[in-house]
Amino acid sequence: MNTKAIYAACLFAALNICTLSARAEADVTPMSYSYGSHLDIKKVLSLKQDSAPSCGVVNAQLTYLDSQSKTQVLDYRKLADNCNSDN
Template identity: 65%
Template sequence: MISKTAMAAGLFAALNICTFAARAEADVTPRTYTYGTPLDIRQVISMTQDDSVTCGIVDARMTYLDSTGATQVLDYRKFADGCNNDN
């Protein structure tokens, strides 16, 4: 019984963290990264990217906390994860 309760509590906590990150991201206007953009990243909350199975450039988004604890969202471009296996 205790293990089921502990697992349910852990699942509930994980779901709350995910919804907190989604709510925080919805309230913030994303900035687009350009070369030289100053970054103030204390803790990364989430990183997402467009789905791509091939190697190429994709759009990505990072949600993070800055040094004041405020949630920030940064859009940027990166090589897709499909490029990791190419030489």
């Protein structure tokens, strides 16, 4: 079999897997974190945050799998990453 055909088939399969997971993520309704919320996190899939030019509080989003391997999305607020060097 032609190696180019094999590479093309592998690339096509990988792209299909990525689009399926993106579509599954889009169907999940985010919940907002409140102090004391019980979080059932088995595996973290992604962490996102709003960009901030300086140190301050930003909106962030955590996408994760729970113990039943269902995708969950959590909205929360945190200090921006560029605050790490400030005390």
